[in-house]
Amino acid sequence: MSNPESSSTVRRRAPVPRADCALAQATEEIGDRWSLLILREAFFGVMRYDDIREDLGIPRSVLTDRLAKLVARGLLEKRPYREAGDRQRFGYSLTEKGRNLALTFIALTHWSEAHVLGALGPIEIVDQETGRGLRVALVDDEGRIVPAERAVPKVRVQDG
Amino acid sequence: MSNPESSSTVRRRAPVPRADCALAQATEEIGDRWSLLILREAFFGVMRYDDIREDLGIPRSVLTDRLAKLVARGLLEKRPYREAGDRQRFGYSLTEKGRNLALTFIALTHWSEAHVLGALGPIEIVDQETGRGLRVALVDDEGRIVPAERAVPKVRVQDG
DNA sequence: TGCACTGAGTTCAAAATACGAACTCAGAAT
């Protein structure tokens, strides 16, 4: 988005509000080493404590803490379920709020494949109905795809 | 993406590789309380140590450490610059790798506005050329926009 | 009835990180 080459002099300070932004709030909710990974488990249908723990290698005490926080913040729900012929247990599943992180999660995964991993990971995201591979893109209000280089931040006009 | 209502029995374990995924790599690079926020500053053109520190309220020792890590990992570059009539200084600017996090960053910001903040933040992302507001969407390989609910994970077929 | 097993935690001590206030240091301006 911002293009550092576009002006030869440096703005002393960007003319935008900053610390109290949406992104800062978001990092409060999921900006730690484990939360996003736990949510990824939920995306893929893993809902049991011990499965998550094994998959991620997260210490029990941290997992317990993170699950409680994600539930408290409304990203996960703790719900009873019963597997065939087994007793009732509790598992965690995504709420609407948690499910809506999918775009972020997919965008970050694609970034990592391109710039960190340097290869495609073992999982792709496809359209359930057509089977076609999906990617994340910027679109304008008429549904046209716009390359990310053309995106720039703009202070929203308040009604005052 | 995953729909917890779609099957009445719970899969014991999701049939997908997990911990060694792209997302885990990505959280190594930017999954702490400050890195994303620092990159946001860079997106908005803030490149000076003390400006970042003031904006975010981050302790100096932590900022120094994060900047060094982000440079080491190739998300930021430390470059000399000179303001009119001032001595040469050093500032930080995004690399291509860092700039490519824009989609993730925008997606997360929109999520936070919708689900955490409950209101639009002070900044919108617009198309530099048309001025139109932009949002993040999933598109298929023919450029058609697909609603996020239709996105499902699928194990990629390896060549073996 | 007693006993081992399992899932889902809790507890706790040690290690790693984060925090914030004070200090440093080089280049410019006076």
Add this chain to the structure above:
DNA sequence: ATTCTGAGTTCGTATTTTGAACTCAGTGCA
């Protein structure tokens, strides 16, 4: 020579994370 400023370092304290051991309720089996 002194002061100012940007960009850090240092360091003692506070908070978090980690991993190993322990708990505890429900089940299945003998």
